[in-house]
Amino acid sequence: MTHFRSLATLVPILAGVVVSGTPVHAAEQDATPTPDQVVVMWGNTLLSQPGKKTRGFGGRLMFFAQDQKEPIKVDGVLTVYAYDITEHPQGTKPDRKYVFHREQFGKHYTESALGDSYNVWIPWGPVGGPQKDIELRVRFVSAKGVVIVSETSWGTLPGETPDTQIAAETPAVYPTKKLTPQRRLGTVRPWRNRAETAWHCRLRRLRDAKRS
Numbered sequence: 135m136t137h138f139r140s141l142a143t144l145v146p147i148l149a150g151v152v153v154s155g156t157p158v159h160a161a162e163q164d165a166t167p168t169p170d171q172v173v174v175m176w177g178n179t180l181l182s183q184p185g186k187k188t189r190g191f192g193g194r195l196m197f198f199a200q201d202q203k204e205p206i207k208v209d210g211v212l213t214v215y216a217y218d219i220t221e222h223p224q225g226t227k228p229d230r231k232y233v234f235h236r237e238q239f240g241k242h243y244t245e246s247a248l249g250d251s252y253n254v255w256i257p258w259g260p261v262g263g264p265q266k267d268i269e270l271r272v273r274f275v276s277a278k279g280v281v282i283v284s285e286t287s288w289g290t291l292p293g294e295t296p297d298t299q300i301a302a303e304t305p306a307v308y309p310t311k312k313l314t315p316q317r318r319l320g321t322v323r324p325w326r327n328r329a330e331t332a333w334h335c336r337l338r339r340l341r342d343a344k345r346s
Contacts, residue, residue, distance in 0.1 A: 193256065206250055208276060215272075267289075
């Protein structure tokens with residue numbers, strides 16, 4: 135259906151903006167800026183491998199320090215919480231949790247045209263399953279203990295719906311065109327030859343008039 139696209143080129147269809155940054159303990163002051171804001175952009179993606187296709191979400195995260203307009207590099211642990219609101223619309227407990235530890239999350243760093251950012255991919259399951267409505271929430275804990283929690287983002291993983299299942303189970307019925315006996319016998323000329331038929335009728339009347 136679709137090949138895996140680079141996360142650096144994802145079209146942002148979902149966005150989450152930080153609510154607030156809460157320090158867990160007093161952080162030492164140094165020249166490294168401490169993030170207190172995160173912007174997340176998500177897009178549903180497809181990973182194609184030999185004999186296997188997996189659907190999921192690709193995300194780009196950008197962190198900002200107070201009073202800074204440009205995104206910054208960070209050091210810490212990232213956790214993504216996924217809520218399947220298709221099955222549990224009012225659920226408060228995440229259905230899945232994805233953790234990126236400090237060393238692992240640092241490998242997702244990308245310097246793009248937008249500035250410092252981090253690209254992650256959240257696998258959900260094989261292609262062909264039911265359509266899923268998913269809520270995503272990000273929690274980041276910096277090496278200094280600062281906690282940032284994003285607003286909840288919402289997205290849809292394409293798949294089968296009750297309507298498509300009913301359509302697949304219902305046999306297609308196509309109307310058949312009935313031919314009149316005359317058309318089956320070939321005694322009626324097609325519409326495009328009516329002018330020729332009229333000319334022959336006129337010629338026949340002239341011959342009959344001469345004979346009489």
